[in-house]
Amino acid sequence: MELLKACDLAKSFGNTHAVKGINFHIEEGRCVSLLGPNGAGKTTTLKMLSGLLEPTSGSIDFKGEKAKDLREFIGYLPQYPAFYNWMSGKEFLVFAGQLAKLNRKEAEIRSEELLERVGLTNAKKRKIAGYSGGMRQRLGLAQALIHRPKLLMLDEPVSALDPLGRREVLDMMREIKEETTILFSTHVLHDAEEISDDILIINAGEIAVSGSLGSVMEKYRQPILHIEFESQAADWLKSITSYSVVSEVDIQGNKVSIVLNDMVNGKQTILQDIVDRKLPILKFETSQTTLEDLFMKVVKA
Ligand SMILES: Nc1ncnc2c1ncn2[C@@H]1O[C@H](COP(=O)(O)OP(=O)(O)OP(=O)(O)O)[C@@H](O)[C@H]1O
Ligand SMILES: [Mg+2]
Structure with a gap:
């Protein structure tokens, strides 16, 4: 089933046409990678889909209907996530849960569940300031999942990590994709090949290639x-x-x-x-x- 569809989606910043009227759709249950060189328009696309940026033109359908506010359905991990370093991992998750409209009790329970899931239970009381890059990224994943979104969007989730951190996050994504649709951007083509079902290659604001990984590879x-x-x-x-x-x-x-x-x-x-x-x-x-x-x-x- 089609979960999300972008119709002629475009974004310009002054004279920069970052995204030039792209069309694509994401099927429920798939893990989709958004590939493209620096400046291709990946972050701009993800920000429009997550509601952080208003498109210049075009529209987004969610489950066949014109989307207004998708925040309830979408979990988003930005390319450069910001954390409150003085909070502990657990405090941050509970806070994120409450922002996502869970009540305190639900936020507590869900936080504990996710800390376990991303392997941070032992570090949950430590200040985020002392977390490694890999731990921060795993906390970011937990934050994006706090309200059980239908679609998880991750902007370059592994680019800034060393090989060990990268492996941790990729393994986690492999688990998450069993139950949640994922759209993630990456430069690391090897990662895309390893975990995605579908790929979208964007170049200079336009979709250059799209389809299932198998069919694209077969074709090209x-x-x-x-x-x-x-x-x-x-x-x-x-x-x-x-x-x-x-x-x-x-x-x-x-x-x-x-x-x-x-x-x-x-x-x-x-x-x-x-x-x-x-x-x-x-x-x-x-x-x-x-x-x-x-x-x-x-x-x-
Ligand atoms: N807020 C902004 N103001 C002006 N131009 C912007 C803004 N955000 C993005 N751009 C421009 O839009 C284009 C696409 O940028 P975007 O960040 O979406 O690319 P990207 O594919 O995510 O690149 P990267 O791989 O470096 O993260 C670039 O030319 C960029 O300079
Ligand atoms: Mg980017």
């Missing part, structure tokens, strides 16, 4: 050869672009990545050529283009 995935030589093979590389099986060639010193239109024929043609010319080959590997390759292509275009 191409076979790729990674070859390493003992010395540069620039002359030969120039000549292979004329083969119809070769789609793109990316040379990095003695290494080359060759995107092929057809793996079986391409591999044979290239390998035969290398053997015929007795080129000093060190490594010859086959693989498929990744989400990162697709992202680079979309963003550079």
Whole structure:
């Protein structure tokens, strides 16, 4: 079922057209990643969906109806969350719960539940000032979940974290996605590949690619050869672009990545050529283009 739909959603700041009339929808129960380079419009989009920014034009439907105030249904963790550092983790959650219209008792119970859930029970009485980056981000997740939202929106939830903190938050998101629809933005394509069901790539304020991760990869995935030589093979590389099986060639010193239109024929043609010319080959590997390759292509275009 369709949970949220953005219709021609746009936001301008003076002459900056941050989001240029985008259309997309989010299905209930999915984990959706919003990908795009710096300045693409990810934060602006999430802020409009969460009601923090008024769109310049366009509308948002929630469960098929024009949305007015979505705060009850949406939990939001900003890109740069601010905490009251003098509060303890527990105090902060109870406070957030009351802001979200839970009564004191409900806020207390829900806070305890979430502290347990995000692994902060032992630190609940400590001042937030002493929390690590990973702990703060987990507290932020708990805060966003306090009123049992239908949609959880996370803006770059792992970007500022070290590998350990990142792993903690990703594991938590994997658990949360079992019961809550998630929309999160990220630069880390590997994370998006790991946990999302659907992806949206936004570039310069426009949606460039959207769909389920599987269908997008299926549609855009191409076979790729990674070859390493003992010395540069620039002359030969120039000549292979004329083969119809070769789609793109990316040379990095003695290494080359060759995107092929057809793996079986391409591999044979290239390998035969290398053997015929007795080129000093060190490594010859086959693989498929990744989400990162697709992202680079979309963003550079
Ligand atoms: N309050 C504002 N006033 C003026 N311009 C803004 C404002 N907020 C965002 N912008 C501009 O809108 C564009 C999109 O910004 P946005 O923060 O949405 O990008 P982003 O995809 O979240 O980038 P990042 O990956 O760096 O977080 C940028 O050009 C940015 O400079
Ligand atoms: Mg941003």
